[in-house]
Amino acid sequence: MRKVLEQQSYKTCLSNLFSPLSPLFHLSKLKIEECRFMKSKKRPLWLTWANYDLKGPDVQIMYKNGDDLRQDMLTLQILQVMDNIWQAEGLDFRMNAYLCMATDLNQGMIEVVSPAQTLADIQVWHKNSAFDKKAVFEWLKKQHPDEKSLDEAVEEFLLSCAGYCVATYVLGIGDRHNDNIMVKTSGQLFHIDFGHFLGNFKSKFNIKRERVPFVLTTHFIYVITRGNTKPSNATRFQDLCEKAYIILRRRFPLLWSLFNMMVSCGIPQLSSPKDALYLHESLVPHLSEENALAHFRAKYTEALKGSWKTTINFFVHIKNK
16 A cells, blocks of 8 residues: 555645645645554555644544445534534533545545544553443543643543533434544543444344443543542533533424435435434423423433443453454
């Protein structure tokens, strides 16, 4: 691969251009020595460019061949819409709707968010175990040795975790293992890989892998409460989740319309208006706001109490890597 990229014709074509994902990013020289094929099943190609702005960070793009990214595009755009809705209400959940573009039916490009690590890599780094709830917090402490910086990272984690808990529940995002959840060194949590949504959960031997409404493990609560030193943060976190949910529920007609407009696009898991009915299950527009809040609180409790189920899934995923 590098021999091909070393050819002058490739160097010329792939230098001094604007990113196909966003014209905001001006790409300078392709850093061939940092380009590589990833180890995952479809062997995506990791490409790194020097930033045309000498003070800016490198720009990294992952090219994928063999994956239909239209569903990822739609999900990320809906996440951006949700973020706009929340921000209009004065709530910033530090969402990270990274850039994604499908260039063909089974080809496309994804923005690489860095510096960040998957939850699985963090758990392997910390005692090689999915069961130690201190893993993420210890990793953040390593990134932020001073107390003030650590407090800021915990706040970033708290806000982003609340936003993604609500968003992934409302959209019925599946396949939430620990390689599909990432944490930036800043503390910002975000989800990746949206190949399953609207309640299309994966199963094996007729057993659903997703056995909780959304991912909220003891690892997350340990960070949110700053290593159990700020237990009041747990209450604040739940309050934020409830506010985020109610705000989205009030905008149900908009979200419902956006999904229905995409029915004709040929996305496998959104091929008819019936597929979008999942939003009725998650946002319960037929209930009063009081009953809808009770509905979400029950889901929140279920996710928290079912944390052990998610942790077992994390453990199995690490062992199968």
